[in-house]
Amino acid sequence: MAKIRYTYNAESCKYEPIVISPKIAGRRMLAFLGISFVIGLAGLVYFNYKYPYIDETLQEAKNENLKTEWKVLYKQLDRTSSQLSALEHNDDKNYRVILDLEPLDQSQREAGVGGREKESETIPYSLIRTAYIQSEKIKNRLDIEAQSLQQLMDELAKKEKMWASRPAIQPINNKDLVHLHTIFGLRMHPLLGYVRPHNGLDFTAPLGSPVYATGDGRVSTAQRSDTYGNVVYIDHGYHFETRYAHMTRYIVNAGEFVKRGQVIGYVGNTGTSVSAHLHYEVHYKNQAINPINFFQRDLNNKEYEKLIEVGSKSVTSLD
Ligand SMILES: [Zn+2]
Structure with missing residues (x-):
């Protein structure tokens, strides 16, 4: 229930209810709204002035953090x-x-x-x-x-x-360096009795000493021949081939793959040979070349010189 206000009327000596006309009420309403608007506007201006400043401060702090993080990133x-x-x-x-x-x-x-x-x-x-x-x-x-x-x-x-x-080791055990009998070059043939090219190296060794493949490769020939006796050829690829002749027997077959250091047979005296030894050849592009050049990596300089010295003593080959 609306509250009724009263005023004292001196003429009628009575309290009478205050009656507010719609016109006056409208004016009051307008005045109220006007004041509210002014206060609101002032507040808005004040906050607009105040808050952007806070935002900027926060933004600046954020930017500084970001800059530091970027520096770390760039360093990384x-x-x-x-x-x-x-x-x-x-x-x-x-x-x-x-x-x-x-x-x-x-x-x-x-x-x-x-x-x-x-x-x-x-x-x-x-x-x-x-x-x-x-x-x-x-x-x-x-x-x-x-x-x-x-x-x-x-x-x-x-x-x-x-x-x-690549052929890189000696084909028999020659640690004491005394087994090289003849080196590559012109040598007197022991059976023919005249000097002719000797296309390999002759290593003396007791009958049955193991013979080693001097590099990885595929056995291309393993057979008995009139001159070479029991002989093995190894195709090493890259145009290299090695031959191992006069063996008492071989233990590999044609087509077989062998590794460097693998035993392929045993020293013998078969074919045109005058005593137990291994005749060893290295071929490059179908030309016999001096096998001694392939032992350098297996020997130090002194050992290499001694090997040549020992192998140069005999002018007669063993096959
Ligand atoms: Zn020989």
């Missing part, structure tokens, strides 16, 4: 880039040199970077764009380096196969 990118540069340097200056490969040139290492720079143009903020470009460059260099390392691994596997195939 720089460090990664330096580490990658060291790896690239090792690749070009060491690994590739050892494996006889050409170094990668800079254009190969930077291939594909331009496209990603274009891609980054869609990124609006410059700090992010710069970091994006830098990280993409590193990613690209890493891809190229990974490919390069794979190429090095493939090349190394090929070289390892080649090195394992």
Whole structure:
């Protein structure tokens, strides 16, 4: 129920209810709204003045944090880039040199970077764009380096196969270096009685001493011949072949794969031979070459000189 207000009427000596006309009520309402509007406007102006300042302060603090984080990020990118540069340097200056490969040139290492720079143009903020470009460059260099390392691994596997195939050891146990009887060159033939080219080395050894394959390869011949006696030929690939003659017997068959150091037979005196020995030949592109050149890696300089000295004493071969 609405509250009724009264006023004292002196003429009628009575309290009478106050009656507010709609006009006066309307005016009062308008006045109230007007004052409210002014107060609201003042508040708005005040807060508009006050709050942007707080926002800016917060924003500035946030920016400082972001700048610090960016610095950390850039440092990490720089460090990664330096580490990658060291790896690239090792690749070009060491690994590739050892494996006889050409170094990668800079254009190969930077291939594909331009496209990603274009891609980054869609990124609006410059700090992010710069970091994006830098990280993409590193990613690209890493891809190229990974490919390069794979190429090095493939090349190394090929070289390892080649090195394992190359004749590189003596075909009999000759640790005391006394078993080389005759070296490569013109030698008196013991049965024919005249000087002729001796296409290999003669190693003296007790009958039945093991004979070793001097490199990995495939046995191309294992047979008994009138001149070579029991003989084995090994095809090492890369145009190399070795021959092991006058054995008492061989224990490998044609077509068989052998490893360096594997026993293929035993010293004997078969074919045109005058005493128990191993006649050993190395062929390159179907030409007999001096096998002694292939022992250098197996011997030190003194041992190598002694081997030649011992082998040079006899002018007569044993076959
Ligand atoms: Zn010989």
